[in-house]
Structures are given as structure tokens and as C-alpha cells.
Amino acid sequence: MTEKKRKAVGVSMWKLTWRRFRKNKLGMAGLVMLCIIVMVAVLAPVIAPYSPIEQHLEDRLQPPSPKYLFGTDELGRDIFSRVLYGSRIALSVGVLVALISAAIGVTLGLVSGYYGGIVDEVIMRIVDIVWSFPSLILALAIVSVLGPGLINAMIAIALTMWASYARIVRGETLSVREEPYIEAARAIGESDIRILFSYILPNVMSSILVLITYNIPSAIIIASSLSFLGLGAQPPTPDWGLMLSTARTYLTIAPWYSIFPGIAIMFTVLAFNFIGDGLRDAIQPERVG
Amino acid sequence: MNNEILLKIEDLYVNFRTDEGIAKVIDGISLSIRYGEVLALMGETGCGKSTVAKSILRLLPKNAEVRGKILFKGTNLLDLPESELRKIRGKEIGMIFQEPLTALNPVFTIGNQMSEMFKIHKLRIKRTIQEEVIELLKNVRIPDPQRRYYSYPFELSGGMRQRVMIAMMLAGRPSLLIADEPTSALDVTIQAQILKLLMDLRNKYNMSILIITHDPGVVAEMADRVAIMYAGQIAEVGPVRDIFLNPQHPYTRGLLRALPLGHKEERELENIPGRVPNLINPPPGCRFHPRCPYAMERCRKVKPKPVVISDEHYVFCHLLGGE
Numbered sequence: 001m002t003e004k005k006r007k008a009v010g011v012s013m014w015k016l017t018w019r020r021f022r023k024n025k026l027g028m029a030g031l032v033m034l035c036i037i038v039m040v041a042v043l044a045p046v047i048a049p050y051s052p053i054e055q056h057l058e059d060r061l062q063p064p065s066p067k068y069l070f071g072t073d074e075l076g077r078d079i080f081s082r083v084l085y086g087s088r089i090a091l092s093v094g095v096l097v098a099l100i101s102a103a104i105g106v107t108l109g110l111v112s113g114y115y116g117g118i119v120d121e122v123i124m125r126i127v128d129i130v131w132s133f134p135s136l137i138l139a140l141a142i143v144s145v146l147g148p149g150l151i152n153a154m155i156a157i158a159l160t161m162w163a164s165y166a167r168i169v170r171g172e173t174l175s176v177r178e179e180p181y182i183e184a185a186r187a188i189g190e191s192d193i194r195i196l197f198s199y200i201l202p203n204v205m206s207s208i209l210v211l212i213t214y215n216i217p218s219a220i221i222i223a224s225s226l227s228f229l230g231l232g233a234q235p236p237t238p239d240w241g242l243m244l245s246t247a248r249t250y251l252t253i254a255p256w257y258s259i260f261p262g263i264a265i266m267f268t269v270l271a272f273n274f275i276g277d278g279l280r281d282a283i284q285p286e287r288v289g
Numbered sequence: 290m291n292n293e294i295l296l297k298i299e300d301l302y303v304n305f306r307t308d309e310g311i312a313k314v315i316d317g318i319s320l321s322i323r324y325g326e327v328l329a330l331m332g333e334t335g336c337g338k339s340t341v342a343k344s345i346l347r348l349l350p351k352n353a354e355v356r357g358k359i360l361f362k363g364t365n366l367l368d369l370p371e372s373e374l375r376k377i378r379g380k381e382i383g384m385i386f387q388e389p390l391t392a393l394n395p396v397f398t399i400g401n402q403m404s405e406m407f408k409i410h411k412l413r414i415k416r417t418i419q420e421e422v423i424e425l426l427k428n429v430r431i432p433d434p435q436r437r438y439y440s441y442p443f444e445l446s447g448g449m450r451q452r453v454m455i456a457m458m459l460a461g462r463p464s465l466l467i468a469d470e471p472t473s474a475l476d477v478t479i480q481a482q483i484l485k486l487l488m489d490l491r492n493k494y495n496m497s498i499l500i501i502t503h504d505p506g507v508v509a510e511m512a513d514r515v516a517i518m519y520a521g522q523i524a525e526v527g528p529v530r531d532i533f534l535n536p537q538h539p540y541t542r543g544l545l546r547a548l549p550l551g552h553k554e555e556r557e558l559e560n561i562p563g564r565v566p567n568l569i570n571p572p573p574g575c576r577f578h579p580r581c582p583y584a585m586e587r588c589r590k591v592k593p594k595p596v597v598i599s600d601e602h603y604v605f606c607h608l609l610g611g612e
Contacts, residue, residue, distance in 0.1 A: 116351075184392040187346055188379030188457070189409050202396040 017206070020282035027278015033271035041087040048081035052238040061254045071256040074246065079257060082238035083264050089239050090220050090268055093154055097219035098212045100158040105165025106208055110196050112166065113173025123166065130163040139222055143231045150223075150239070153232040157222050161215055168211060172204040179203075206283040213276035217269035224265055240265050294360075295497050296345070296465055297321040301357035303340050303349070303521075310569040314340050316521040316576065317357070317592070322465065327491060327498045329508040329529070332518035333544075335565055338501045339387075341518075342469045345499075346378050361465070380410045383458030387470035389451035393442035399426075399453055400438035406460040425456040429486060448479035455486065459494070466491075468500045472507060484510050505548055509533065514601065517541050520566050520576040522592075527602030537604040539581045575607065583608055 021027050040047065049069075050056075056076035064071045070079035112123040130138065135157070142156035176182065177200065185199050224241030226232035233239035235246075240261040247258035303315035314337045322328045330338045343349050345359055345366065359366045361382065366374065378384075386392045394402055403422040407414060414421050419438065426434035429452040442450060451471060458466060468487065472480035488511060491498055500511055508515050508529060516526040517540065525538040536542045543561040563580035566572050572579050578588040587607045595603040596610055 180386055180388045180391040181394045183348055184384075184386060184454070185394070186348055186378065187384040187386075188406060189375040189377070190405075191375060194409075199394055203394070205396075 017279075017282045021278050024278040024281060026274045027282070030271045030274025030276075030278060033267060034275060037087050037091065037268055037271060040084055041091050044081075044084045044088060048078075048084045050078040050081045052082045052085040053077065053236045054081075061250060061257070063254070064256055070260040071254065073243070073254075073257055074250060077236075079243075079260055082243060083240070083260050085238040086240045086243065086261065086264060087268070089150070089233065089237065090223075090265070093150070093157075093223045094216035094220040094268075094272070097154050097157045097161065097223070098215040100154070101161035101215065101219075102165050102208060102212055104158070105162035106169050106201070108162070109166040109169025110173055110200060110204075113170040114177055114192070114196055114200065120170070124170070127163040127166050130160060131167075133160070135160040135218070136222055136225055139226060140229070140231065143226060148231040148234065150227075150233045150237065153223055153226045154219075156226075157219050160222075161219065164215070165208065165211060168207055169204055172207055173200055176200050176203045210276060210280045210283060213272055213279055217272040217276075220265065220268060220272075293324050294321045295324045295326075295362065296499070297358075297360040298341070298345075299358040299360065301341065301344065301355070301359065303337070303344055303356075304354045305350075306352045306354070307569070312568040313571055314521050314568055315344070316571070318518070318521070318523045320516055320523070320526070322497050322499060324464070325491070325495050325497055326514065327488075327500060327512045329500045329502060329512035329515040330518060331502055331505065331508050331515055333503055333565065336518045337521040338503075338518050339469055342384070342467050342499065342501050345467060346382060346384060347374060348384075376410070379406060379458070379463075380412075380461035381463055382465045382467065383461065383463035384467040384469065385451065385454045385458060385471050387473050389447050389454055389471075389474060392454055393450055395442055397441075398438070399440050399442065399445070403453070403457050403460065406457055410461050412460060421460070422456075425459055426453070428459060428490070429453070429456040431456070446479075447475050448483060451475065451479075451483055452486065455483075455490070459490065462494060463496060465497045465499065468498060470501055470503070473502070473504070480507075481510075487511065505533070505545070517544070520571060521568060522576050523605055524577065525602075525604045525606075527598070531599060531602045535598075535602075537598055537602075537609060538577075538606050539583055539608070540577050575605070 054077065056072065059068065059072050059076045060074055062068050062072040068078050068080065070083060073079055073082070108123050112120045138160045139153070139156040142159055143152055146152040146156060182195060182199055185195050190199070223232055224239070224244070227239045227241030228245040230245065233242050235242065243261040244258055247254070247261065250257050298318065298320045301315055301318050305312040305314055318341065320328070330341060332338045340349065344355050347366065349355065355367060357367070361377065366377070369377070393399070400419065400422055403425065404418045406412070407418045407421060423434045423438055426437055431437050431449060431452050437445070445453065471487070472483050475483065484507060487498065490496065498511070500507065502508060512529050514527060515529050515532050517524045517532065517538065519540050524540045525532060525536065532541060533545065536545055540561070543559070546559040547561065561580055566576055566579065572589070574590045575581070575588045575593050578584040581588065585607060591607070593605040593607050595605055598604055598609070
């Protein structure tokens with residue numbers, strides 16, 4: 001059987017989702033924006049005219065000019081180069097945090113929804129506790145225990161975000177668990193572990209995916225906030241939040257210093273949010289199956 | 290057909306814990322199926338026929354309490370640890386369901402799901418798994434099986450999906466196939482095809498079939514013997530001809546009189562007065578007594594024991610004697 005023939009027959013749920021997603025203008029705009037960000041992150045060393053930590057003390061706080069496209073900061077570093085390199089940090093923070101929290105939350109949610117009873121009760125009460133704190137405050141508390149730093153900030157954010165995965169996945173598992181194909185799977189001798197990960201997980205995957213695309217920008221914003229407060233990335237890391245934090249001091253004399261990292265954060269967050277909205281609309285309207 | 294017993298259910302009781310109380314869904318039933326035999330379990334909705342089927346493979350929800358014995362080739366399935374039971378599910382005992390539309394996992398292709406059977410039970414194969422699967426699809430007369438291997442469940446019709454389910458069950462060459470209302474969700478014409486397919490496969494593989502249905506037509510078409518169930522008890526059991534031509538239990542008679550026969554005589558259909566009892570507080574004795582026109586004092590107190598009518602025909606009714 002050739003791959004060509006296979007395509008002619010099997011129209012998977014993902015293909016149908018992609019077809020609907022393609023018609024969503026904002027979603028596609030988000031996707032294009034994301035492609036730009038990813039390219040910038042990958043090609044940063046090629047595009048950037050200077051190293052992000054290279055200081056030009058004679059050119060401190062210069063306004064944008066052909067020499068320094070976005071101007072320079074208080075140590076004469078090229079803001080353009082720093083913003084470009086910052087995309088690497090933002091993307092990896094966003095994606096890693098979302099994946100770690102999804103891994104924790106999805107597993108707990110599946111177990112909680114499938115087994116029910118006391119296990120469910122315990123997991124859901126922990127979720128309630130986590131949810132009762134605003135995520136930034138909780139992340140702040142965790143980082144202050146772990147100590148400042150980008151890695152610790154990521155761990156802290158992941159520990160605040162898993163709860164939403166757990167709750168959503170639990171809810172979906174509760175309904176998928178009752179589907180006849182789960183009973184049929186048990187009737188052919190599948191084990192609980194296989195039922196959880198090969199039958200229930202793929203059927204709740206679409207919700208998880210939407211949640212991940214929403215959580216990436218939140219993670220980026222919280223990470224930037226932590227850096228802004230001095231608890232995340234430490235100087236001289238070219239982190240957007242950290243840049244904003246220092247730029248604040250020079251807001252009146254060097255407004256470009258805060259504008260460009262700010263725009264970068266906004267652009268990235270918008271890109272993911274557009275994709276998230278598009279994905280949600282493409283998946284929710286009528287589920288195939 | 291030989292006379293050895295393949296599956297023997299002895300004194301099965303199933304209770305469900307619910308918020309309103311304990312529902313006594315199955316009230317001590319005993320049944321047996323021989324090698325190669327087709328036994329039908331017939332009764333109205335809610336009489337517990339699916340519960341019996343599911344308790345064989347222990348697929349009941351957690352709030353169910355099962356007592357009794359279910360001996361399959363001499364092993365009590367109710368005592369087996371889960372890991373041992375999994376080896377029997379799908380391999381020794383196959384099961385097909387009422388809802389072919391949703392009994393297949395929507396996110397995987399047919400081929401993918403069917404291959405799973407070979408992997409779970411590590412079945413011995415002569416060719417590649419894909420070829421084995423396509424062979425199975427051919428066996429259940431699915432047109433263009435090479436193409437269907439790559440189809441998703443939602444691309445197939447209900448009848449086609451039921452065929453896929455059946456094909457899947459054949460992979461392990463089970464000695465018993467439990468068919469829980471296999472045709473209730475299908476069109477009449479498709480129903481007939483599926484029933485014929487099941488019979489052909491029964492003959493080809495010499496499987497026993499336990500068919501759960503509320504349709505006397507299906508019973509007449511397929512079964513060697515039939516057990517009539519009412520509210521968790523067995524009313525009457527025997528060869529299909531005997532039961533249909535010579536029903537003894539008042540419930541069986543009522544049930545058959547309520548049946549449109551479809552020929553000339555314009556007979557008014559009768560119904561059985563009263564309602565199916567609440568199983569949380571079921572009537573004591575024979576559970577049919579509140580609706581039975583012949584109910585006696587004894588029926589209200591004592592659960593009837595089987596009365597032999599002929600060779601294999603038993604009735605659970607005080608009217609027909611007994612001590």
C-alpha cells in the first residue's frame with residue numbers, strides 16, 4: 001500500500017482541523033507571526049549586528065539610528081541584537097514551561113478522571129489549592145523559596161500551571177471513559193495503562209493542544225514579570241522582561257529602550273493567542289468521530 | 290456440536306450500589322452454554338440481560354457487586370486476577386456491542402485498531418499483521434479491505450463498523466462470542482446480513498455464541514436455545530422451537546402474544562398489564578407475580594425452582610407444580 005493511496009482514504013481528525021484552521025485569518029496571521037519569531041530565534045546570530053552582551057560604553061543610551069537600529073542601553077549594548085536574542089529565551093521558556101506543566105497536569109488529570117474515588121478527590125483538592133492563588137503570586141512565592149534564576153522561574157511557573165491541565169483533562173476523561181470504545185477496549189483485554197494513554201489521551205489531545213497554545217504566552221508573560229522583578233533571568237541575559245526592568249529607570253530619556261522589548265513581548269504573546277483562538281475554533285465546532 | 294459445557298453460570302447475583310439504595314439486578318440465575326451452541330438471552334430492556342453478559346468478562350462498573358460462579362472451561366472467571374482475565378478477554382471470549390457506531394476508537398484507523406488484537410495477545414501469525422488484518426476483513430465480507438484498512442471509523446457505515454468489530458473479535462479465534470444486541474442499532478436489511486454473517490462464522494470457526502436481544506426474530510433466526518429473562522430472574526429456558534411453540538411461563542406467553550406476527554389475521558396485540566418492577570425493592574418470591582394473572586400466595590413468598598417440561602425445557606413457575 002502506497003502513501004499516496006493512504007492519503008486518498010484516511011482523512012484524519014488532524015487534517016480536518018488543519019483545513020478549518022487554514023480558513024481562520026487571525027489564526028493564520030498568528031502562525032505567520034510565530035514563524036517569524038522562530039526564524040528570528042534560530043537566525044539570531046546571523047541577523048544580529050552585534051553580540052547581545054557586547055558593550056559600547058561610548059554609545060550609551062543612543063536613540064535608534066542606522067548604526068543601532070533600536071538604539072542602545074545604559075551600557076551601550078545594541079537593543080536590536082538583544083531583542084533578537086531575547087526571542088530565544090522567550091520561546092524556550094514558553095514552550096518548556098507549557099510542556100512540563102502539561103506533562104504533570106495531563107498525567108494527574110487522566111489518573112484522576114479514570115480511577116475516580118479517593119485518588120480523584122486528593123488530586124482535585126490539590127488543584128483547588130493551586131488554583132486559589134493568582135499564578136504570578138504563587139510563582140513569586142515558589143521562586144523566593146528556590147532562589148532567583150531563569151531555571152527556577154520556569155519550575156515555579158510550571159508548578160502553577162499544571163492545575164488547569166489536570167482539571168480539563170480530568171473532565172474530558174470522565175466523559176471519554178464512558179464511551180463504548182473504552183468498554184470495547186477493556187473487552188479485548190487492554191490494560192489500564194494502555195487504555196489511559198492510547199485510547200483516552202488521543203481523544204482528549206485536542207483540548208490539551210489548545211490549552212498549551214494558551215499557556216505558552218502566559219508562561220512568557222509570567223517569566224518576563226519575574227525577570228522584571230529581578231527573580232527570573234539575571235543580567236546580562238538578554239531577556240525581554242529584564243530589559244524592561246532596567247529600561248524603566250530611563251523611561252523619560254530613552255523611551256525606545258522600553259518600547260522595543262515591550263513590542264517583542266506583545267508580538268509573541270499575540271502570535272500564540274491568535275493561534276490558540278484559531279485552533280480552538282477549528283477543533284470545537286463539530287467533533288468528528 | 291458436542292455436549293460438553295463451555296461456559297457455566299451458577300447462581301449469579303449482581304447488585305448495584307446506587308444513591309437510592311441497592312439495586313438487585315440479577316437474582317440468582319444459572320445458565321450454561323455448550324461448545325458450538327448459540328444461546329439467546331431474551332428479555333425486555335432493563336431485565337438484566339446485558340448485565341449478565343458484562344459480568345462474564347467482568348466489565349461491570351465499580352459499583353457492582355457480583356456473587357456466584359462463572360465457569361469458563363472449568364475456571365471461575367470471577368476469581369481470576371485482572372491480569373489473567375485480560376488474557377481471556379478478546380482471545381478466549383470475544384464481545385461485540387450494541388453501538389457499533391461508537392465501539393471503535395475515533396482517532397485510529399481500522400487497521401491500527403485491529404492490529405492491536407495481535408499485539409495484545411501476541412497471536413501467532415503466518416504473514417505480516419497487516420495481511421492478517423486484511424484477511425480478517427475479507428472474512429467478514431468487507432468490500433475493498435485493502436482500502437478499509439486505512440479508513441477511520443467515521444468513514445464507515447454502522448453495518449460496516451459492526452463487521453469490523455466482528456472481524457476484530459475473530460483475530461483471537463475465541464471459543465465464545467458474546468453479542469450484546471449486535472443488530473439493534475442497525476437497519477433491518479443490514480441486521481439480516483450481520484446475523485447471517487455470525488451464523489456462517491459460527492459454523493466456520495465452531496464458536497459458541499451468547500446473543501443478547503429483545504427481538505424474538507433474532508432468536509428464531511439464530512439460537513439453538515433461548516433463556517427468557519424477567520427482572521433479573523430466568524422465567525423459562527429451552528430449545529427455541531419448544532419455547533416459541535409451547536411457552537409455559539405466563540410471562541413468556543404474554544411476551545409472545547404481544548408480538549406482531551405479520552400475517553393476515555388482524556389480531557389485537559395484547560400487552561402485559563403493569564410495569565417492570567423497581568429493582569431496589571423487587572417483589573419477593575417470583576418477581577413476575579404482581580403482573581401475573583395466575584399469581585398464587587406461594588408466588589409472593591417463594592422463589593420458584595425449575596420445573597422440567599421436556600428434555601431441556603425448564604420453567605421457573607409455581608403453576609406448573611414443583612414441591
